Amino acid sequence: MAKIHGWKWVVGLASSILLNLFLILNIYLRRSTELTWTREAAEQAEAVAAFSCSGHGHAFLDGLAAEGKPACECNSCYGGSHCSEFSPDCPADVNSGDPLFLEPFWMEHAMSSAVMLAGWHRMSYRMDDGSTISTELTKHIFQLHAMVGNAVTKGRFIIFGAGSTQLLHAAVHALSQQGSPWPSRVVATIPFYPIYEFQTDLFNSKDFKFQGDTSLWKNASSTNSSMNIIEFVTSPNNPDGRLTKPVLKGPSVKTIHDHAYYWPHFTAIPAPADEDVMIFTISKITGHAGSRFGWALIKDEAVYQKILTYLGLNTIGVSHDTQLRALKLLKVVLKGGGREIFEFGQKTMKSRWERLNKILSASRRFSIQKLEYHNCSYFQKVTEASPAYAWLKCEREEDLDCTAVLRAAGIIGREGTLYHAESRYVRLSLIKGEDDVDLLLQKMDALVSKEEGAQNM
Amino acid sequence: MAKIHGWKWVVGLASSILLNLFLILNIYLRRSTELTWTREAAEQAEAVAAFSCSGHGHAFLDGLAAEGKPACECNSCYGGSHCSEFSPDCPADVNSGDPLFLEPFWMEHAMSSAVMLAGWHRMSYRMDDGSTISTELTKHIFQLHAMVGNAVTKGRFIIFGAGSTQLLHAAVHALSQQGSPWPSRVVATIPFYPIYEFQTDLFNSKDFKFQGDTSLWKNASSTNSSMNIIEFVTSPNNPDGRLTKPVLKGPSVKTIHDHAYYWPHFTAIPAPADEDVMIFTISKITGHAGSRFGWALIKDEAVYQKILTYLGLNTIGVSHDTQLRALKLLKVVLKGGGREIFEFGQKTMKSRWERLNKILSASRRFSIQKLEYHNCSYFQKVTEASPAYAWLKCEREEDLDCTAVLRAAGIIGREGTLYHAESRYVRLSLIKGEDDVDLLLQKMDALVSKEEGAQNM
Numbered sequence: 001m002a003k004i005h006g007w008k009w010v011v012g013l014a015s016s017i018l019l020n021l022f023l024i025l026n027i028y029l030r031r032s033t034e035l036t037w038t039r040e041a042a043e044q045a046e047a048v049a050a051f052s053c054s055g056h057g058h059a060f061l062d063g064l065a066a067e068g069k070p071a072c073e074c075n076s077c078y079g080g081s082h083c084s085e086f087s088p089d090c091p092a093d094v095n096s097g098d099p100l101f102l103e104p105f106w107m108e109h110a111m112s113s114a115v116m117l118a119g120w121h122r123m124s125y126r127m128d129d130g131s132t133i134s135t136e137l138t139k140h141i142f143q144l145h146a147m148v149g150n151a152v153t154k155g156r157f158i159i160f161g162a163g164s165t166q167l168l169h170a171a172v173h174a175l176s177q178q179g180s181p182w183p184s185r186v187v188a189t190i191p192f193y194p195i196y197e198f199q200t201d202l203f204n205s206k207d208f209k210f211q212g213d214t215s216l217w218k219n220a221s222s223t224n225s226s227m228n229i230i231e232f233v234t235s236p237n238n239p240d241g242r243l244t245k246p247v248l249k250g251p252s253v254k255t256i257h258d259h260a261y262y263w264p265h266f267t268a269i270p271a272p273a274d275e276d277v278m279i280f281t282i283s284k285i286t287g288h289a290g291s292r293f294g295w296a297l298i299k300d301e302a303v304y305q306k307i308l309t310y311l312g313l314n315t316i317g318v319s320h321d322t323q324l325r326a327l328k329l330l331k332v333v334l335k336g337g338g339r340e341i342f343e344f345g346q347k348t349m350k351s352r353w354e355r356l357n358k359i360l361s362a363s364r365r366f367s368i369q370k371l372e373y374h375n376c377s378y379f380q381k382v383t384e385a386s387p388a389y390a391w392l393k394c395e396r397e398e399d400l401d402c403t404a405v406l407r408a409a410g411i412i413g414r415e416g417t418l419y420h421a422e423s424r425y426v427r428l429s430l431i432k433g434e435d436d437v438d439l440l441l442q443k444m445d446a447l448v449s450k451e452e453g454a455q456n457m
Numbered sequence: 458m459a460k461i462h463g464w465k466w467v468v469g470l471a472s473s474i475l476l477n478l479f480l481i482l483n484i485y486l487r488r489s490t491e492l493t494w495t496r497e498a499a500e501q502a503e504a505v506a507a508f509s510c511s512g513h514g515h516a517f518l519d520g521l522a523a524e525g526k527p528a529c530e531c532n533s534c535y536g537g538s539h540c541s542e543f544s545p546d547c548p549a550d551v552n553s554g555d556p557l558f559l560e561p562f563w564m565e566h567a568m569s570s571a572v573m574l575a576g577w578h579r580m581s582y583r584m585d586d587g588s589t590i591s592t593e594l595t596k597h598i599f600q601l602h603a604m605v606g607n608a609v610t611k612g613r614f615i616i617f618g619a620g621s622t623q624l625l626h627a628a629v630h631a632l633s634q635q636g637s638p639w640p641s642r643v644v645a646t647i648p649f650y651p652i653y654e655f656q657t658d659l660f661n662s663k664d665f666k667f668q669g670d671t672s673l674w675k676n677a678s679s680t681n682s683s684m685n686i687i688e689f690v691t692s693p694n695n696p697d698g699r700l701t702k703p704v705l706k707g708p709s710v711k712t713i714h715d716h717a718y719y720w721p722h723f724t725a726i727p728a729p730a731d732e733d734v735m736i737f738t739i740s741k742i743t744g745h746a747g748s749r750f751g752w753a754l755i756k757d758e759a760v761y762q763k764i765l766t767y768l769g770l771n772t773i774g775v776s777h778d779t780q781l782r783a784l785k786l787l788k789v790v791l792k793g794g795g796r797e798i799f800e801f802g803q804k805t806m807k808s809r810w811e812r813l814n815k816i817l818s819a820s821r822r823f824s825i826q827k828l829e830y831h832n833c834s835y836f837q838k839v840t841e842a843s844p845a846y847a848w849l850k851c852e853r854e855e856d857l858d859c860t861a862v863l864r865a866a867g868i869i870g871r872e873g874t875l876y877h878a879e880s881r882y883v884r885l886s887l888i889k890g891e892d893d894v895d896l897l898l899q900k901m902d903a904l905v906s907k908e909e910g911a912q913n914m
Contacts, residue, residue: 020473112576
């Protein structure tokens with residue numbers, strides 16, 4: 001081989017060696033932040049999340065997988081291995097209060113909302129302080145109420161439940177007069193959330209009895225001081241979204257304030273709620289209905305202690321796994337003063353409500369509730385209506401069974417009679433996923449178009 | 458610059474370039490499997506897990522952290538920022554049934570037991586099939602029973618609850634005669650788990666009433682066919698670890714079989730349980746008491762439907778987060794036929810039992826229950842006793858309050874009177890963490906050594 005000019009080689013080799021060193025350093029630094037025991041679980045989660053369900057379904061880690069592969073679980077009316085097949089004759093199912101309108105928000109905030117659960121995470125029944133509730137989570141819930149301005153937490157005890165569902169009945173138990181010869185009367189104002197009645201009946205206790213609508217007890221409660229009454233006040237109300245106040249007053253009237261929907265997604269927040277028993281659920285804030293997590297804010301220590309005993313004997317507190325997840329989710333909610341999630345939620349709900357209103361404005365056959373505008377202290381302006389549910393009425397005399405009328409048009413709503421209202425009322429859920437609500441609006445549009453005398457818009 | 462022999466340079470440069478190509482490829486391949494949205498959560502979990510608590514505590518992701526740093530939560534009797542400070546005068550707290558003996562197992566199986574929860578994981582109330590329970594998890598639970606041979610699952614309905622606690626009462630509710638003028642009598646055999654009585658009393662239902670020990674009803678139940686009785690049968694029994702059978706027989710006797718401890722950790726498994734209502738909890742299998750997850754196997758469809766209604770109105774099912782975690786944990790349990798976890802559990806429990814027996818063999822003042830040996834179909838041999846609890850008796854006439862006697866010696870047990878036994882009985886938990894049990898054995902050894910006439914071993 002011929003002799004060559006060395007300097008070119010020296011420069012070349014030196015550069016190459018420098019590049020070698022750089023790359024080695026790069027790999028070394030990378031390895032030092034390499035994940036160990038969490039890597040496999042993280043990879044599994046990413047693989048499942050990357051599986052395409054065409055925007056009309058999801059693959060979940062615990063989904064049914066053939067040969068260990070992820071499998072799509074499709075939204076209603078979609079099918080096929082990737083949820084790409086739409087069934088045109090499929091009805092719009094807007095029966096349940098499944099809060100899936102927030103699912104896209106969490107997919108967009110995948111990184112900040114992910115949680116890694118270690119195998120040994122909080123195996124004990126109890127937290128470090130002997131309670132079953134997480135101090136950090138409590139702190140974040142108090143911050144959330146302060147930020148949104150929807151509840152006074154000062155001087156309140158907090159207690160966690162498996163959704164507000166468990167807490168509603170725990171509160172009835174705690175407020176009833178135990179051992180009294182007269183069971184406490186549990187009441188609510190029509191139209192009301194049916195679970196209040198179903199739960200009270202289910203437990204068939206000697207201490208309380210469901211006694212229907214508040215109107216029946218209006219006079220009795222204020223004059224008969226020995227008549228122990230427990231009134232459920234749902235504000236905003238389920239099904240009709242109205243902000244409500246207690247109807248009954250009197251020395252022996254106790255009130256359970258169900259504030260599941262008292263969040264900027266669904267209503268203006270005129271002022272912080274400042275009641276003795278207030279119940280909230282993560283289901284209608286972050287949309288995590290499946291996590292079964294709610295809380296109650298309680299003023300009176302004796303009532304708090306009774307609820308604590310109830311929950312201790314009913315379920316020994318709330319899953320620690322869910323408490324960890326709720327904490328992570330609330331951290332995302334709290335970011336930037338909550339603007340991101342509440343603006344997303346309110347915008348989504350308002351747009352759905354407007355689209356439905358627009359369709360129904362052409363109809364004489366169907367009407368939905370009118371909602372007042374209120375000043376929202378959170379958004380610092382008067383906000384338009386954005387309720388969780390439409391409370392639809394069939395106006396024609398012959399349309400007595402409104403649920404059946406809608407059903408024939410491919411819309412599955414929830415019977416008004418469940419809420420003790422007339423059968424010409426139906427609740428339509430506007431908080432479900434985009435696919436269900438889109439289909440509802442399509443079917444409703446078609447139904448209204450067929451109306452004789454429908455106004456052309 | 459001098460001319461040099463080219464071939465050495467060519468080889469050097471070529472090698473260096475090859476190395477560069479290799480390193481670049483390495484980095485490229487690594488990047489293609491790089492984690493994206495899960496990385497942050499995985500790193501957070503690893504950082505917290507790496508925080509040293511000297512083997513006498515844990516840092517948890519939702520622990521109290523100053524300035525965002527992990528913080529140790531120390532086992533009883535340990536303190537300091539890294540749980541390295543032992544308080545010598547601290548009592549041994551063996552009161553609760555916290556199953557922390559399995560914590561080391563999960564720390565050793567960190568990789569296979571970790572779970573990554575995506576922010577949008579199963580937000581709906583319901584699974585794909587409309588139920589609230591995971592099909593995959595059900596499948597794995599059936600596999601677990603088949604593998605261990607402790608329960609017949611064929612022809613059974615399964616239902617999940619927030620721990621067995623919720624299911625125990627749901628079963629009472631479902632088995633009671635609703636609307637009967639005579640409330641069902643709920644009974645158990647002394648000594649029995651106090652929750653049965655506390656729950657039945659708490660709900661104060663018109664449909665059932667706690668009526669104490671089975672012995673009171675032995676004759677009545679077999680002769681009076683209209684007397685509806687619900688008997689709790691705990692096998693192995695809590696507190697004394699004995700395998701038990703129903704005491705009452707008769708046309709109107711229904712039985713709830715609480716099999717929380719019917720696992721190879723705590724007892725031989727002579728044969729699969731084949732009863733109408735069988736209740737299990739993950740708490741005593743994997744040790745995850747804080748996850749609140751249990752299940753019931755139910756033969757009769759009507760009873761199953763009643764429990765389903767109860768759970769639907771009580772909590773609307775069980776946290777989906779916990780169901781995902783339980784699935785991951787059971788996959789680890791099932792690996793290699795369950796040998797790893799059940800051998801670890803049984804070995805740990807047996808060794809604790811032997812150590813306590815050895816100490817007490819020198820005592821005339823204290824005795825603990827004798828347990829029969831049984832053939833274990835799972836281990837395919839006669840296994841020695843390894844109960845979850847010691848059921849200790851103070852033998853001296855003057856030691857009427859045995860709890861106080863132990864308390865004075867720095868041992869916190871659970872009063873026998875809670876189990877409707879005499880006050881000279883105390884339950885000592887052997888399933889707690891190593892630190893608590895070590896301390897118990899030390900304190901017990903010291904107490905026995907002080908006995909007059911204690912035999913020197």
